[in-house]
Amino acid sequence: MDILNELVAWFSDPAQWSGSAGIPARLGEHVYYSLLGLLISTAIAVPIGLFTGHTGVGGFLTASLANFARALPTIGVLFLIVLAAGIGLVPVIAALVALAVPPILVNTHEGVRGVEPRLRDAALGMGMRGREVLFKLELPVATPLILIGMRTAAVQVVATATIAAYVGVGGLGRYIVDGQARQDLTMMLGGSVLVVALAVVTTLLFAGLRRFLVAPGLRAESAVAR
Known part of the structure; x- marks a missing residue:
């Protein structure tokens, strides 16, 4: 109970909500890094996944590289990039991109490859060509799985x-690192609570995005598939 009271007192302290080291400023920085990393990862992974899923070219290699990248320790990647590029935002974003690309890439590839052949045949029979089949059939059908990959990547990021x-x-990591340096358990817990809360909000945002972007029939099918 003492630590809970101290945590409540930490959040209730007006000093925590103002200045460059306050919660709003730290939260804004955290959201900025996370969003930038996710956007860059999506811009890289989705086009590659759509291409390999639609054409079947390089699918095995892409999936193998993505699964290999999943095994890389993010903190190790970060420090390697720091050694090469120096301290700053670039190493952080590069490490986050290395973490986020694999789930988005694999889910995009598998989502497109998972479209039933009879649907492709029907689309071709209606006169659609390659690009039209991709964007009017395969991409909409694959969207639920792509969003799951993006959600997984976003929470990890x-x-x-x-x-x-x-x-x-x-x-928000400043609270954890600074709290550790000062041996301030309350600050460390406060930072951890904020990160967890942001991850929960991110999950809820993707749930809303899924309801907005995915047709009800596809939502039901993807729910059954999971």
């Missing part, structure tokens, strides 16, 4: 963006 603090960049 939000949780892992705390590493930004280790290379002198801000974000």
Whole structure:
């Protein structure tokens, strides 16, 4: 109960809600790093996944590389990039992109490859050509799985963006790193609670995005498939 009271007192302290080290500023930095990493990852992974899924070219190699990248320790990638590029935002974003690309890429590839052949045949029979089949049939059908990959990547990025603090960049990870340096357990817990809360909000946002972008019939099918 003492630590809970201290945590409530920490959040209730007006000093935590103002200035460059306040919760709003740190939260804004964390969201910025996470969103930038996710957008870059999506811009890389989705086109590649659509191409390999639609054409079947390089699918095995792409999936193998993506699964290999999943095994890389993000903090190790971060420090390797820091050694090569120096301290700053670039190493952080590069590490987050390395983390986020695999689930988006694999889900995009599998989502397109999973479209039933009879649907493709029907689309071709209606006079659609390659690009039309991709964007009017395969992409809409694959969207639920693509969004699941993006949601997985987004939650991982939000949780892992705390590493930004280790290379002198801000974000919610500052509370964890600074709290550890000061042996301030309350600050560390406060930062952890904020990261968890942001991850939950991210999950809820993707649930809303799914309802907006995916047709009701496809939502029901993907729910059954999962």
